[in-house]
Amino acid sequence: MTTQADNNPVKAGTAASPGIAPGASAPILELGQVHKRFVRSLDMAEKIANLFGAGLEDQVVRAVDDVNLSVAKGEVVGLVGESGCGKSTLGRVIAGILEASAGTVKYHGKEVSKMVGTERRATDLAIQMIFQDPMASLNPRMRVVDIIGEAPVVHGIIRRNEIDGYVSEVMRKVGLDPATRMRYPHQFSGGQRARIGIARALAVNPKVLVCDESTAALDVSIQAQVLNLFMDLRRELDLTYVFVSHDLGVVEHISDRVAVMYLGRIVELAGTDAIFERPNHPYTRALLDEVPRLDAKKKHFTALKGEIPSPLTPPPGCHFHPRCPFAFDRCRQERPALKDVGKGRLSACHLNDTPEGNPLMRENAPAVG
Numbered sequence: 001m002t003t004q005a006d007n008n009p010v011k012a013g014t015a016a017s018p019g020i021a022p023g024a025s026a027p028i029l030e031l032g033q034v035h036k037r038f039v040r041s042l043d044m045a046e047k048i049a050n051l052f053g054a055g056l057e058d059q060v061v062r063a064v065d066d067v068n069l070s071v072a073k074g075e076v077v078g079l080v081g082e083s084g085c086g087k088s089t090l091g092r093v094i095a096g097i098l099e100a101s102a103g104t105v106k107y108h109g110k111e112v113s114k115m116v117g118t119e120r121r122a123t124d125l126a127i128q129m130i131f132q133d134p135m136a137s138l139n140p141r142m143r144v145v146d147i148i149g150e151a152p153v154v155h156g157i158i159r160r161n162e163i164d165g166y167v168s169e170v171m172r173k174v175g176l177d178p179a180t181r182m183r184y185p186h187q188f189s190g191g192q193r194a195r196i197g198i199a200r201a202l203a204v205n206p207k208v209l210v211c212d213e214s215t216a217a218l219d220v221s222i223q224a225q226v227l228n229l230f231m232d233l234r235r236e237l238d239l240t241y242v243f244v245s246h247d248l249g250v251v252e253h254i255s256d257r258v259a260v261m262y263l264g265r266i267v268e269l270a271g272t273d274a275i276f277e278r279p280n281h282p283y284t285r286a287l288l289d290e291v292p293r294l295d296a297k298k299k300h301f302t303a304l305k306g307e308i309p310s311p312l313t314p315p316p317g318c319h320f321h322p323r324c325p326f327a328f329d330r331c332r333q334e335r336p337a338l339k340d341v342g343k344g345r346l347s348a349c350h351l352n353d354t355p356e357g358n359p360l361m362r363e364n365a366p367a368v369g
């Protein structure tokens, strides 16, 4: 992927260099043609079956398929899509928990996989992931002071004798009472545990937080409090977020831009208002049509037609074509590139190239479902 010139306000880009919001600062993260494949190897029975000519092969899931994405410093980018479309895998690749099968992840313009020693460790700390279920990711046998304070001690950010004061400060930042630091995770409510998870990530002074369904397990009112905390921390600490969620309401509330994923690919990437007011890609439109909204114009509630296809055997051409009411021959044969369709909006849909234009861009666009 070509990179945008540092220090210049970045402009809407192309498929090879997807743009970030006009006037935004230089990218802190740049993903170039990132792929992540998982291989399911044959088990013994299948290997034996092959001796008798069954012809079975390892199965490859293209969980992330050729993703280009730039994220500006201080920006919040939401990743949305149905279950299994690759959001979490992409989040994990960004956070360095999974290695990309191909492509590049750059942090401040430098390829992370080529970094070594202290530079690599600093980058690993700078990009932190916050998971959905704090209970599952917090060690039940550890006191909160150690859960939050362990990594800063291990990485030399603080000395062991500074842990109490340091952890108290981080706990205050996320709205937890430092007096509770000697307690165990089960002694906290769900919302407080979410805050412990956030505090643990903040304790190593990250610059980027990858949040994977980080509020999904919470009651709506607690969810709102945690989302507000994310926004306060963004201002206070100048954080950048990649926010993975299947909840479009949450994403609309929190994101500056939204990337919509389908079967491992980004099919639309645009400013949050553009996505929610007039989606360009039929898949985005179908996702939004599924959400009951207060806005009378968008009140209809339709179910997205059909199942998401198996990622083991994705349909040729546009992966969405079997479920798309607008599909035509080209969609069945040719993969649409993610390209600028105006005003910084990127979309991977052949409808934009037809002489009559994309019907979803007209007033009273038809529902998709």
Ligand SMILES: Nc1ncnc2c1ncn2[C@@H]1O[C@H](COP(=O)(O)OP(=O)(O)OP(=O)(O)O)[C@@H](O)[C@H]1O
Binding pocket: 038, 039, 061, 062, 063, 081, 082, 083, 084, 085, 086, 087, 088, 089, 090, 246, 311
């Ligand atoms: N470790 C793994 N081994 C094999 N396949 C995997 C692995 N992790 C994810 N996958 C597959 O990769 C695809 C993308 O999964 P992923 O969890 O990234 O999607 P998602 O959009 O985050 O879904 P969800 O919202 O349900 O978490 C799925 O088909 C999933 O089964």
